[in-house]
Amino acid sequence: MNAPQDKRSFRYVGTRPVRPDGVEKVTGKALYGPDFVAPNMLHGAILRSPHAHARIKSIDLRKAEALPGVKAIVTGADFPTLESLIMAVGESSSDIVHISRNCMAYDKVLYDGHAVAAVAATSGAIARQAIKLIDVEYEVLPHVLDIEEALRADAPVLHEDIFTKGVNPKPDKPSNAALRVEMAKGDLEEGFGKAAVVVSGRYTTEPVHQGYIEPHACVVSWNADGQLQIWTSSQGHFAVRSLTASVLGLSQADIRVTPLEIGGGFGGKTTIYLEPVATLLSRKSGRPVRLAMSRSEVFRASGPAPGAVIDLKMGAAEDGTLVAADIEFKYHAGAYPAITAHSGASSAIAHYKVPNSRVVGWEVLCNRPATKAYRAPGAPQVIFAVECALDELAGKLGIDPVDFRLKNAVRPGDKQFNGMPFGEIGYAECLEAAKAHPHWSAPLGPNQGRGVAGGTWGNYGGPSTAEVSVAEDGSVLVTTGSPDIGGSRASMAIMAAETLQIPYEKIRVTIADTSSIGFSMVTGGSRTTFATGKAVTDAAAEVVEILKERAARTWGVEPSEVDWRDGEAVCLAEGRTDERLPIGRIAGSAPFSGGPISAEAAINPGGYLAGYGVHICDTEVDPETGHVKILRYTAIQDVGQAIHPDYVEGQMQGGAVQGIGWALNEAYLYDKDGRLDNPGFLDYRVPVASDVPMIDTVMIEKANPDHPYGVKGVGEVPIVPPLAAVANAVTHAAGVRMADLPLTPDRVYAALRAAE
């Protein structure tokens, strides 16, 4: 079914009803990860490495075991020895050995905060006391935190069994360069030869944490028969099930994972940290065990987005046509290989037509927590550099930066780097909207500057299962396996309401546990409203067909003589066109017309489309302190059809604020020994409400023709443009190019003084 071009034909899609889970959340009744309590539950604590890189020589548990109240202790020796196996983790993949070792170190610790041992005790205080009694003897090894230092020949190598992937021939020595990816087309020399202006430079960004408010937490209850239950907050409880099963060598059917409400994930909760540890503690103790990270543990041990070093050269012809781009970026991988270089390379200039290009990406291992997904993983860093360079090119050519981008923007039918044609994308429409927005032409005062930047993310589909069932009174239950991160319960209910043609309030949505619904991939990659929404729509459409058939049986007519309008069956048979059967009456007599009414859809849809965004930012720089104030901010995005516009706008605003934090404040600070100095929100400064103005949003609703309601996905794109939008604004306010993030006051002040 293609999306109708006229969105006004929708009754519920595009409306803004109250979210069905709202009351529970605002009244504090909703159960998040750390809230869950099981009867007779033990409390766990994890001993973490104080060293950035060290060999574990021995672990003496005797004093801890002797402490009254301690019921179980586990170390890496309790984990099964695994063979290397590349497993799906959300949309991407990881080696299960690395996932296991990241949950609990075995022979080496690879970063400050790496788990070394865990205790379950009758109280949290006893567990915390017990881990202090564990005596670990380390052989401290040289460590490396910096990307380029990690690539030096004399750098300490983290893994003796990791050889650079993506190079030919395969290397014969292990390396901290985990992956190299190169995407090239055209002739760079010829391209730069056509350039009237060329800009080049080095740009850097720091690793940043996703900053979710809710820490990682779970409760695990192991039963004597080998079955277990896990209650946890995550972006994908099916992923928790499969990864935990693989790490511990268990059958997936023996593990029932119940999703709790999630207090933010942004990509960082698509993996596991605690669940196998709690499982082993529960198995040893015979009691349920809760593990919950403190804020400090979240910062020290859970994945940030990679920092980056980006070297770039771009050229444009006199008329503003981009002719060449040569980009090499290096990303932190952290302690274990990641795969953000793929997405960085494929996103870098994906929103522009550049006939001659080379994009080389590296992933570099270092003694930091293993990097994990964070909205549009891999895209913001390299696009920061590209969008700053475009700003410089436009300036040198004397072309309006939005016009410059418009001239080079990809449009439907243009070929992607991989040769595939773009579908109904809306980047040009975003740029047109930016140009027309009053923000773009508003006057600026002294020490103020305006920046603009674009960005893209490919979005995704992926497997999803949904069930739609009709209760006896005609109300409807929608069940999915997709955790609700950003209001997807409401979106699912809206799409079901639209399909069934019944009021939104008659539909309730449940996120079922792994034993109660078929598989769904993680809620991530901006896929859930698209893919799970399509599953819901398909199941609801099947329910409509069942309802029509039941009405036909009741009336004694053919199903083809029944239509479905406004939530009721309408008889089309000659002479009976005034007969109606509302959904409630059909449902009430369902046992007598064939049985309960429900349908399930299990799909893996294609047809997803990339999203695009353009952000405009005004800043004011205090010349005496270097402090940057965000004065005004506008986020424009090609969102496809907005199912529930409030939550689309919320994604755009949230992404923009996170990007502003990345640009202005956020960074990990390590001491000389590689210990994290700022593992808390007081010292790791995410933006708070008083730091940002109201983020104005403009939704460009260019429907996806391959989704029943035109969905494209919105959650990733809005974190891509802010880094450069802010940096370009500060550059114009300060009069000096700001190429290193974050733009902290000391850094801006130093740049101002240097430019004098």
Add this chain to the structure above:
Amino acid sequence: MARVVVMPPLDDEFFGGRDRLEVEAANLFAAVRELDRLGPGFAEVAQVRATLAVDGVVVPDWSTPLDADSEVILLPRVGGG
């Protein structure tokens, strides 16, 4: 023979740097098996590391039939947040 375009880094990692291949295959499952002959080890990771497109369209269903003149593009899977 279906033409196969292999995107980086899968070309260097599995196929000795060759990014243009040809396989005789009735569908994508068969194509992956054939590609494994050309790049041993590829089939083992294909489902978790690759996305396949046929004639310009991403195809999640690998039982999709291939024609003699089909173009298959092998893309690395990209993980979102």
